[in-house]
Amino acid sequence: xxxxxxxxxxxxxxxxxxxxxxxxxxxxxxxxxxxxxxxxxxxxxxxxxxxxxxxxxxxxxxxxxxxxxxxxxxxxxxxxxxxxxxxxxxxxxxxxxxxxxxxxxxxxxxxxxxxxxxxxxxxxxxxxxxxxxxxxxxxxxxxxxxxxxxxxxxxxxxxxxxxxxxxxxxxxxxxxxxxxxxxxxxxxxxxxxxxxxxxxxxxxxxxxxxxxxxxxxxxxxxxxxxxxxxxxxxxxxxxxxxxxxxxxxxxxxxxxxxxxxxxxxxxxxxxxxxxxxxxxxxxxxxxxxxxxxxxxxxxxxxxxxxxxxxxxxx
Amino acid sequence: xxxxxxxxxxxxxxxxxxxxxxxxxxxxxxxxxxxxxxxxxxxxxxxxxxxxxxxxxxxxxxxxxxxxxxxxxxxxxxxxxxxxxxxxxxxxxxxxxxxxxxxxxxxxxxxxxxxxxxxxxxxxxxxxxxxxxxxxxxxxxxxxxxxxxxxxxxxxxxxxxxxxxxxxxxxxxxxxxxxxxxxxxxxxxxxxxxxxxxxxxxxxxxxxxxxxxxxxxxxxxxxxxxxxxxxxxxxxxxxxxxxxxxxxxxxxxxxxxxxxxxxxxxxxxxx
Numbered sequence: 001x002x003x004x005x006x007x008x009x010x011x012x013x014x015x016x017x018x019x020x021x022x023x024x025x026x027x028x029x030x031x032x033x034x035x036x037x038x039x040x041x042x043x044x045x046x047x048x049x050x051x052x053x054x055x056x057x058x059x060x061x062x063x064x065x066x067x068x069x070x071x072x073x074x075x076x077x078x079x080x081x082x083x084x085x086x087x088x089x090x091x092x093x094x095x096x097x098x099x100x101x102x103x104x105x106x107x108x109x110x111x112x113x114x115x116x117x118x119x120x121x122x123x124x125x126x127x128x129x130x131x132x133x134x135x136x137x138x139x140x141x142x143x144x145x146x147x148x149x150x151x152x153x154x155x156x157x158x159x160x161x162x163x164x165x166x167x168x169x170x171x172x173x174x175x176x177x178x179x180x181x182x183x184x185x186x187x188x189x190x191x192x193x194x195x196x197x198x199x200x201x202x203x204x205x206x207x208x209x210x211x212x213x214x215x216x217x218x219x220x221x222x223x224x225x226x227x228x229x230x231x232x233x234x235x236x237x238x239x240x241x242x243x244x245x246x247x248x249x250x251x252x253x254x255x256x257x258x259x260x261x262x263x264x265x266x267x268x269x270x271x272x273x274x275x276x277x278x279x280x281x282x283x284x285x286x287x288x289x290x291x292x293x294x295x296x297x298x299x300x301x302x303x304x305x306x307x308x309x310x311x312x313x314x
Numbered sequence: 315x316x317x318x319x320x321x322x323x324x325x326x327x328x329x330x331x332x333x334x335x336x337x338x339x340x341x342x343x344x345x346x347x348x349x350x351x352x353x354x355x356x357x358x359x360x361x362x363x364x365x366x367x368x369x370x371x372x373x374x375x376x377x378x379x380x381x382x383x384x385x386x387x388x389x390x391x392x393x394x395x396x397x398x399x400x401x402x403x404x405x406x407x408x409x410x411x412x413x414x415x416x417x418x419x420x421x422x423x424x425x426x427x428x429x430x431x432x433x434x435x436x437x438x439x440x441x442x443x444x445x446x447x448x449x450x451x452x453x454x455x456x457x458x459x460x461x462x463x464x465x466x467x468x469x470x471x472x473x474x475x476x477x478x479x480x481x482x483x484x485x486x487x488x489x490x491x492x493x494x495x496x497x498x499x500x501x502x503x504x505x506x507x508x509x510x511x512x513x514x515x516x517x518x519x520x521x522x523x524x525x526x527x528x529x530x531x532x533x534x535x536x537x538x539x540x541x542x543x544x545x546x547x548x549x550x551x552x553x554x555x556x557x558x559x560x561x562x563x564x565x566x567x568x569x570x571x572x573x574x575x576x577x578x579x580x581x582x583x584x585x
Contacts, residue, residue, distance in 0.1 A: 029487060032407075033473070038420060038460060039416055040403035041460065042419060042460060042461070044420060045453070045454075045457050046422060046423060049431040052434045053431075053433070053434060065437050078547040089372050112332055115325055115328055116329075120325070126333060127571065127575070128568060128571050129336060129337055130336055131339070131568075132340060132564050132567070135518075135562070135566075135574065136560045136564060137520075137534070137556075137557075138518060138535075138564065139520045143552055143553070144339055144553070145551060146547075147549055147552070153355045153357075158357045172558065181422045187335070187339070196578070196582040198579075200582060234582050244424070250428075250429075250521050251520045251521070254524075260548075263330065264514070271429055275521075278429060278432065278433050279525060280565045284433060287433070288430075288433070291429060292430075294430070302425065
C-alpha cells in the first residue's frame with residue numbers, strides 16, 4: 001500500500017526560536033486552556049445543582065432548603081410514583097403535548113419544506129415570513145393567542161361565528177385547554193422543523209431523484225423511497241431538537257394558563273408541575289424527585305432517538 | 315426541472331395559506347395594541363377602528379417599560395458577548411481536537427430542564443446576595459447562549475480548512491496568534507450567526523428572569539405579566555407590551571434572516 005502523506009495541522013509544531021517559555025507552555029496546553037473556561041462555567045452551573053437536586057430528592061426538605069430536613073431515603077420516589085392525582089396526569093400531559101405537537105410539526109414542517117424546496121419567485125419572502133413566529137418571544141406569543149382565543153371577545157370565536165359554528169371555550173375549557181396550547185406550540189415551532197428540513201432537502205444531490213424519475217417513479221414514490229430515506233438523518237436531528245424543547249415547554253403554558261397549569265391543572269406538564277412545587281409550594285424534596293424522574297424521561301427519550309438514528313445510518 | 319402548472323397553482327395557494335396563518339395572528343396583536351379596550355371588545359371594530367397610541371403611552375410611561383427594555387438589552391447583550399468570549403476558543407479547540415466528550419458536557423446544558431437548576435441556583439446566588447442583580451441574570455442567560463455558541467461555532471470551525479492555519483504557523487505566527495489573526499477573522503459570518511441567535515434566545519428567555527430578577531432588573535418577558543391582573547386583563551396594554559417585546563426582535567431577524575436561518579439549521583444537514 002502506498003504511503004499516504006497527510007498534511008495534518010502541526011499541532012505540536014516547534015514554536016519559533018526565541019519565544020518566551022510561557023507562550024510555549026500556553027501553546028502546548030491550548031487544547032484544554034481554550035476549552036476550560038466554557039466547560040468550567042457550564043459544569044459549575046450544572047454539576048452542583050444536579051447533585052444537590054439528587055440529594056434533596058432523598059430528603060423531606062420543605063419551606064426552605066436550609067431548614068433541618070431529614071433524610072428519608074426513597075420515600076419521595078415511592079410517594080411520587082404512586083401519585084395518580086398530580087404526577088401521573090402530568091406525565092400523561094407531557095407525553096401527549098410533546099407527541100401530538102411533534103407529530104403535527106413534523107408533518108406540516110415537511111409539507112412546507114417540500115413546497116419551498118424548488119426555487120421560485122418570492123421564495124425569499126416566504127422564508128422571511130415563516131421565520132417570524134420562530135423569533136417571536138414565546139411569552140408574548142402566549143398572550144397574543146390568549147386574546148385571540150378569549151371565549152367572549154376573541155377572534156377565534158368570531159371567525160367560527162361567521163361560518164355558523166358556536167363559540168368554543170378554547171384555553172378556558174378543562175378539556176380544550178391542552179389541545180389549544182398544543183396548537184400554539186405547533187404554530188410557533190413548525191417553521192423551525194420546516195427550515196431544518198429545507199436545509200436538509202437543499203443539501204441533497206439531484207441524481208437519485210433524476211434516476212428514479214427516469215425509472216418512472218411517481219411523485220409520491222420518489223418522495224417515499226428516495227427523498228425520505230435520504231432525509232432521515234436531518235429528520236432525526238429536527239425531531240431530537242424540537243422534542244427536547246417540547247418536553248420542557250414552559251413559557252406558553254405559563255403565559256396562557258398561569259400557575260399550576262390552570263385551576264384544574266389542565267395543562268400541568270411535568271415542567272409546570274415541578275416549577276409549582278419548587279416556587280409556589282417550596283416543596284423541595286418532592287419537586288427534586290419529580291425533576292430527577294423528569295430528567296430520566298428526557299435522557300431515555302434522547303437515548304431511544306439516537307439509538308434509532310444510529311440504526312438508520314447503518 | 316420545471317414543475318407542472320397545476321402544481322405551481324397549488325403551491326401558490328398552499329403557501330398563501332401558510333404565510334397568512336403564520337403572520338395574521340402577529341398582525342392581529344399589533345392591531346389590538348392600537349385599539350382602545352372598548353374597540354377590542356367590539357367584533358364590528360375588528361378592522362375598522364381609529365388607531366390610538368394610548369396603550370403605548372401607558373406601557374412606556376406608566377409601566378416603566380423604557381427601563382425594562384434597557385434591562386433586556388443589557389442582559390442579552392452582555393450574555394452574548396460573554397458567551398462568545400468563552401465559547402469561541404472552546405468551540406475551536408473542540409473542533410480541532412475532536413473533543414466529543416467535552417462538547418457533550420456543554421451541550422448537556424441544552425437538554426437539562428431549567429427548573430431543575432433554579433432551586434440550587436436560587437439558593438447559592440441568594441447566599442451570595444446576587445439574586446435580583448444583573449450578574450445572576452447574565453450568568454443564567456449565558457447558560458442558554460453558551461451551548462448555542464459552542465454548537466454553532468464547532469460546526470463552523472469544522473468547515474474551515476486547517477491548511478489556512480498552517481500557513482500562518484509557517485509564516486511564524488504562534489498557535490494563539492494563528493487562532494486570533496487567521497481563524498477568528500475567517501469565522502466572522504459564523505460569529506455573527508452565533509451572536510444573533512444567542513441574542514434572540516436570551517431576549518426571549520423567560521423562566522430564569524422570572525425567578526432570579528427583581529422589580530428593578532426584570533426583563534421584558536417577565537414585565538409583560540404586569541398587565542395581567544387577578545380579576546381582569548388590560549388587553550390593549552397587554553398587546554402593546556407584547557408588541558414592544560416581539561417586534562424589535564422580529565425586525566432584527568428580518569434584516570439578518572440569512573444568519574438566523576443558518577444558525578437554526580446549523581449541524582442539521584451533517585446528520
